[in-house]
Amino acid sequence: MEKITVLLGDRSYPITIAANLFDDPTSFWPLKPGDRVMLVTNETLAPLYLNNVRLILEQADIRVDTRILPDGEQYKSLEVLNQVFTALLEGSHGRDTTLVALGGGVIGDMTGFAAASYQRGVRFIQLPTTLLSQVDSSVGGKTGVNHPLGKNMIGAFHQPASVVIDLNCLNTLSARELASGLAEVIKYGIILDGDFFDWLEINLNALLALDSAAMAWCIRRCCELKADVVAADEREGGQRALLNLGHTFGHAIEAHMGYGNWLHGEAVAAGMVMAARTAERLGQFTSVQTARIIDLLKRAGLPTNGPSEMRAEDYLPHMLRDKKVLAGELRLVLPISIGAAQVQSGVAHDIVLAAIEKCIVNPTF
Amino acid sequence: MEKITVLLGDRSYPITIAANLFDDPTSFWPLKPGDRVMLVTNETLAPLYLNNVRLILEQADIRVDTRILPDGEQYKSLEVLNQVFTALLEGSHGRDTTLVALGGGVIGDMTGFAAASYQRGVRFIQLPTTLLSQVDSSVGGKTGVNHPLGKNMIGAFHQPASVVIDLNCLNTLSARELASGLAEVIKYGIILDGDFFDWLEINLNALLALDSAAMAWCIRRCCELKADVVAADEREGGQRALLNLGHTFGHAIEAHMGYGNWLHGEAVAAGMVMAARTAERLGQFTSVQTARIIDLLKRAGLPTNGPSEMRAEDYLPHMLRDKKVLAGELRLVLPISIGAAQVQSGVAHDIVLAAIEKCIVNPTF
Structure with missing residues (x-):
């Protein structure tokens, strides 16, 4: 297992890299029993990973709601972001909830921005599933959505609480x-x-x-x-x-x-x-x-x-x-x-x- | 003139309170000649103050674009917020732009959140025109919009660069x-x-x-x-x-x-x-x-x-x-x-x- 820490004072966080991490509930630090989670992923990834991750978290006594977004950069918009807010409010998620981004850069950026903005900021965890998001977008706290007139023009700096990179995800990449x-x-x-x-x-x-x-x-x-x-x-x-x-x-x-x-x-x-x-x-x-x-x-x-x-x-x-x-x-x-x-x-x-x-x-x- | 400072380390900012401040270009610190501004207000306030403030800023060699939003709490939404982003992008505003909120709490909250989110954060100045916004929402950096399922559920903490309270505005309040x-x-x-x-x-x-x-x-x-x-x-x-x-x-x-x-x-x-x-x-x-x-x-x-x-x-x-x-x-x-x-x-x-x-x-x- 490779493990590094992004040093940002009281916003420092760990990145863990290994195979089979999604099969181990302790990977998902800092979640603990009793926590609530909104797990956000897309239609393509849901059949591959969603049930597995949900099950592992639920076995650790974490209450998991899920939101499945359409797949693609064209859905990285304020309108689709609003679906995440709606799901959070319909589920009565409070400031103590944690958003978990299960996907590539689009899911990570949108879920991160949702976490930055929901009730002016809640915790989030990145589970990047593509090589691109593992080496780039999941590290550093840049979050956001596109505008028809420009890419990534709306967003926030919001650091994750942790990043968990399961190498097994690369096996399903095109x-x-x-x-x-x-x-x-x-x-x-x-x-x-x-x-x-x-x-x-x-x-x-x-x-x-x-x-x-x-x-x-x-x-x-x-x-x-x-x-x-x-x-x-x-x-x-x-x-x-x-x-x-x-x-x-x-x-x-x-x-x-x-x-x-x-x-x-x-x-x-x-x-x-x-x-x-x-x-x-x-x-x-x-x-x-x-x-x-x-x-x-x-x-x-x-x-x-x-x-x-x-x-x-x-x-x-x-x-x-x-x-x-x-x-x-x-x-x-x-x-x-x-x-x-x-x-x-x-x-x-x-x-x-x-x-x-x-x-x-x-x-x- | 009353002047106080909100002490927040490198995000500290002044609040100035007096009559006739909108007639004096030096009120609008920290704007300087050559700066670009997006002045955001609503349909009710525009005929009362917009031309005056724009003229004063333009005389100080500041380039002013404006965006007039519909008036009312029901327009404090992601959709209307997106109009501000569109105006900024259509005007090719960069990270060095300043958003100026001319209005009450709705305009201040939305403009502040637009400033927090546009290109992940640009500067903004509050010109609160209602007593409510002067004593409350313009101070403290809470910004955001409503969701149909809850008020102020989407937003950011984003401190203004300054707050300018012109007492003359109270004369037009109902x-x-x-x-x-x-x-x-x-x-x-x-x-x-x-x-x-x-x-x-x-x-x-x-x-x-x-x-x-x-x-x-x-x-x-x-x-x-x-x-x-x-x-x-x-x-x-x-x-x-x-x-x-x-x-x-x-x-x-x-x-x-x-x-x-x-x-x-x-x-x-x-x-x-x-x-x-x-x-x-x-x-x-x-x-x-x-x-x-x-x-x-x-x-x-x-x-x-x-x-x-x-x-x-x-x-x-x-x-x-x-x-x-x-x-x-x-x-x-x-x-x-x-x-x-x-x-x-x-x-x-x-x-x-x-x-x-x-x-x-x-x-x-």
Whole structure:
């Protein structure tokens, strides 16, 4: 079992990583007998895990209500969030209830925001079931929903009481979802840890084969890297913004294509190549380094170009609505080596456009 | 000019109280030239104040967008809140924007929650225009919206950057709204400050006549009392709950009658009498003390009985959904003297029912 702690003063919390955790009631710390729980999951995951988790909790004398939401990024909305509030109120849940998020990033973000907002804040526990949510969204307390005009535009910082990662969940992931998670894994190597990037180049096939030792170490390392960043910068004043490498480009892809058509990690993968190309044009990154990134992303089964439906000009309006925009000025996370990145303001729009252009496969050529 | 500071560490903020503040751009600290603002108000207040405030801000080189919401507690909903998010996104407002709430409690609560949630938190300034919001909801950082199944059930703790109280706003209040504010004023005397209650008995007529010296001192004293409580207990672990005297009963009235039909202060006034009657039955309060409360409320033009449409049994289901309910047990704020109150758990339902019964005017008798 791997166990780390996210250090945030009186909001510190543990992340536990192992197989078969969902079969052990002690995994679900800090729940105790007599507690009430609202277990939130989606239609796809419910048949796989819901009864098992509910049973384990009920055997530990915890009173469990459940709410099953529709599956998909397009349902990460205020309207669907309100279904969780309705379920909580219909069940007369008080301030002492605990919300448990059983699912990927969408379920985790929505359940977390529901916990942040229900009666101005109740406890919640993350049970992330996808690689993407295990290495990224379940750590750090960012919660929220989308708005038709922008992704993750409505939300709160609300830390979980604990995160429980059962490696068995990865067995039911599709190849595409696994690859989407690997995009965020590779991101950590690029922005924070060149040695980890080297390790990924050597061990990628083991990860794709779901080798449990490799996967446990990989998830632990990503959570550690993210936990360090979050501990240093909980509310994204500075260093935390580095975690958004590729995301400003990627959000433009997700928004333009309609949420859910490109998976988050797929959009981030293409976005990271666009960021690398931008860094190249600024003279701070080499095409050889970009080639290493492209190679690793391709081996993971990820796209390294934007969708053929989008022209370079289609990106900017979306990018200028990004949360990192200050006073109308585009701010981008750009790599400076394999293992280091920085936030850069005022990058000229024509440089960004040219970098995106290089990542467009034009179907007419 | 009266000025106090709510002490909350790095979230401390000033409250300024005087006439004509909206005519002075320096009132709107910490706004500075170049800042962007989303000014949120309602249809009733817009013709009275909106152009004036916008002009003053624009003369100070601040870029002002506005959003006018429908007027009324029934619009304090997630749906209307979403209109604010839409306006912010359509205007490409970034994390550096400031939301300004120009209005009473509904506008303040919704704008504050919008500020708490937009891009996971932006700055906001309160310009409370009703006595109720000046002495109560604009101080302390409670923000939120209603759910059809419960009032203020969705929200956040989010402190304003400053509160600016222009006494001129009181000149346009209806007598009923003024009285509603006085209910909360009287509440502070009952729960925290017997000397202030005495002062109110002497000066109530001056307040009803909007005597500006009396009103400025009254608002200052209420803000001070509330600020002290909030500074000691920002997230309502203990002492802050005292501010809810009469509110558990009052919320039941508001919910049963439909939001907006009884004003908040009217419901709280009747609720405070019910709390006093409950305390009497528990032997901790005298009928003479209750009579002083009833007398002062009546002089202020406030109801001291519940609505004739409600039977005592109609209250409990609403009261058991109150946020103060823990593990299904009713917790009530009850007075122990004029100037002191406490939170009490496990009060027998029949005592509460009998106390409510005493505050019901049965139209058939």
